Amino acid sequence: MLLGLGWVTSVAMNQHFEDLDRATLEDKIHLIQEVGGKAISRPDLQENLDDILHSHEGLFVSIYRGGKRIYATSDLKIPTETATTMGAGPQTQSVLRWQNDGHEYRALGALLPSTSAESVPTTVWVALDTQHHAHFQRQFHSTLVVYVILATLFSGMLGWIAAHRGLAPLRIMKSRAQSVTSNKMGERMPVEAVPVEMADLAITLNDMLDRLQEDFRRLSEFSSDLAHELRTPISNLLTETQVTLSMARTNTDYQDVLASNSEELQRLARMVSDMLFLAKTEHGLALPSRERISVEKEVQALFDFYEALASEKGLRLELVGGGSIDGDRLMLRRALSNLLSNALRYATPSSAVSIHIQTHASSTSVHVTNHGADIRPEMLPRLFDRFFRVDKSRAHPESDGAGLGLAITRAIMEAHGGHLSVTSEAGVTRFSLEFPFGLGGNPSNQVA
Numbered sequence: 308m309l310l311g312l313g314w315v316t317s318v319a320m321n322q323h324f325e326d327l328d329r330a331t332l333e334d335k336i337h338l339i340q341e342v343g344g345k346a347i348s349r350p351d352l353q354e355n356l357d358d359i360l361h362s363h364e365g366l367f368v369s370i371y372r373g374g375k376r377i378y379a380t381s382d383l384k385i386p387t388e389t390a391t392t393m394g395a396g397p398q399t400q401s402v403l404r405w406q407n408d409g410h411e412y413r414a415l416g417a418l419l420p421s422t423s424a425e426s427v428p429t430t431v432w433v434a435l436d437t438q439h440h441a442h443f444q445r446q447f448h449s450t451l452v453v454y455v456i457l458a459t460l461f462s463g464m465l466g467w468i469a470a471h472r473g474l475a476p477l478r479i480m481k482s483r484a485q486s487v488t489s490n491k492m493g494e495r496m497p498v499e500a501v502p503v504e505m506a507d508l509a510i511t512l513n514d515m516l517d518r519l520q521e522d523f524r525r526l527s528e529f530s531s532d533l534a535h536e537l538r539t540p541i542s543n544l545l546t547e548t549q550v551t552l553s554m555a556r557t558n559t560d561y562q563d564v565l566a567s568n569s570e571e572l573q574r575l576a577r578m579v580s581d582m583l584f585l586a587k588t589e590h591g592l593a594l595p596s597r598e599r600i601s602v603e604k605e606v607q608a609l610f611d612f613y614e615a616l617a618s619e620k621g622l623r624l625e626l627v628g629g630g631s632i633d634g635d636r637l638m639l640r641r642a643l644s645n646l647l648s649n650a651l652r653y654a655t656p657s658s659a660v661s662i663h664i665q666t667h668a669s670s671t672s673v674h675v676t677n678h679g680a681d682i683r684p685e686m687l688p689r690l691f692d693r694f695f696r697v698d699k700s701r702a703h704p705e706s707d708g709a710g711l712g713l714a715i716t717r718a719i720m721e722a723h724g725g726h727l728s729v730t731s732e733a734g735v736t737r738f739s740l741e742f743p744f745g746l747g748g749n750p751s752n753q754v755a
Contacts, residue, residue: 370419370432479500540572547568622660658678672741673740677736
C-alpha cells in the first residue's frame with residue numbers, strides 16, 4: 308500500500324510538472340508572438356526578444372524562417388523534425404521531449420506573424436530545461452524510499468505487537484487446554500477474559516470439555532461397575548469349581564456343579580450381549596427392520612408372558628388405550644419387557660401395573676406405571692446409566708439383572724428417534740416412551 312501510494316503520488320507530481328511546463332511554454336510563445344507582431348524588421352525583432360528573454364534562465368528560444376534559423380538564445384538543437392503540423396496556436400501542438408548531455412528538455416512551437424511582405428512562414432520554438440524538476444523528483448523519490456522503508460519497519464513492528472497482543476487470549480486458552488488431563492478435567496476457557504470475537508470459541512470449547520468430562524466420568528463408572536459385575540459370577544464359578552475339584556465327587560454332584568456353572572455362564576453371556584448392544588448404539592444403531600406395529604398387541608403378548616409372575620406377587624396387569632408405530636418389533640418388545648419387569652419387581656403387592664397407550668397430534672406415547680416406594684429425585688437422572696441400581700444393597704436377590712435394562716431401553720428409544728423419561732412421586736412411578744411420527748408415529752390413529 309505504501310509503494311502504491313508513492314507511485315500514485317509520483318505520477319500525479321510528474322503530470323503536474325508537465326502541465327506547469329506547458330503553461331509556461333504557451334505563455335512565452337504568446338509573448339513572443341506579441342513581440343513579433345509589433346516588430347517592423349528582423350533587427351527590431353531580435354532586439355526586442357533579447358530585452359525580454361535575457362533574464363529567463365533555462366529558457367531557450369529559436370526562430371526559423373524557411374527552414375533557416377534566424378534567431379536563437381543558445382546553441383541548443385531543438386529536434387523540430389519530430390514536430391507535428393505546425394499551427395498558429397501552441398494549444399494544438401504536442402510538447403516535444405528529448406534529452407541532451409544528461410538534461411531533459413520540453414519544447415513547444417507555433418507560427419509567428421509575418422514581419423514583411425514575404426510569404427515564407429516564420430516558426431518559433433520555445434524550450435525549457437526541466438533539470439530542476441528532475442532534481443526535485445530524485446530528492447522526492449529518495450525521501451519516499453527512506454520513508455517507505457521506515458514506515459514498513461514501523462508498521463511491521465506495530466503489526467507484530469498487535470498480533471502478539473491479539474493472540475494472547477489464544478495462548479491463554481492453549482495453556483488451559485494443555486493443563487487438561489484425565490485427572491484434571493475441571494479447567495475451562497476464560498470466556499470473560501477474551502475478546503468478543505473469541506468468546507464463541509471459548510464457549511464452544513467449554514461445552515466440549517463439559518461433554519468430555521461427563522463422558523469420561525461415565526466411562527470410569529462403567530469400567531468400575533463392569534469389573535464389579537463380572538467379578539462376582541467369575542468368583543462364584545472359580546470357587547465352586549475349586550471346591551468340587553478338591554476331592555472326588557459323585558456324578559450327581561458334578562452335574563449339580565455344572566448346572567450351577569451353566570446358570571452363571573448364561574448370566575455372563577446375557578451381560579456381554581447387552582454390553583455389545585449398548586456399544587453399537589453409541590455409534591448410531593440403525594433399526595434392523597421397520598414395520599407397522601400395533602403396540603397394544605405387543606403389550607398383550609407381554610401380559611400373557613408375565614401373568615404368572617404378576618399373580619404370584621398379587622399384582623394386576625392393566626392395558627388402556629391403543630396405537631401403532633413404525634419400528635422394529637423385537638426392539639420394541641424388549642424395551643417394553645424391560646420396563647414391565649422392572650415395574651413388577653418394585654410394585655407394591657395387591658396393586659396394579661398399568662400400560663397406557665396414547666396417540667397425540669405428532670407422536671404416540673406409552674406409559675408404564677406402578678405403585679411403590681418413590682425414587683429419590685437425585686437418583687432419577689442416573690436411572691438410565693449402565694449398571695446403576697437405586698437399591699445399592701441389592702434388596703431384590705431374585706433379580707438376575709445387571710443394571711443394563713433401562714440403559715438398553717433408552718438406546719432403543721434413541722434408535723427409534725424417540726424419548727424416554729421417568730417421574731416418581733406420591734407413590735407412583737411412571738416411565739414414558741415417546742415415539743414421534745417422523746420415525747415411529749402413526750398419524751392415521753390420531754385422536755383429539
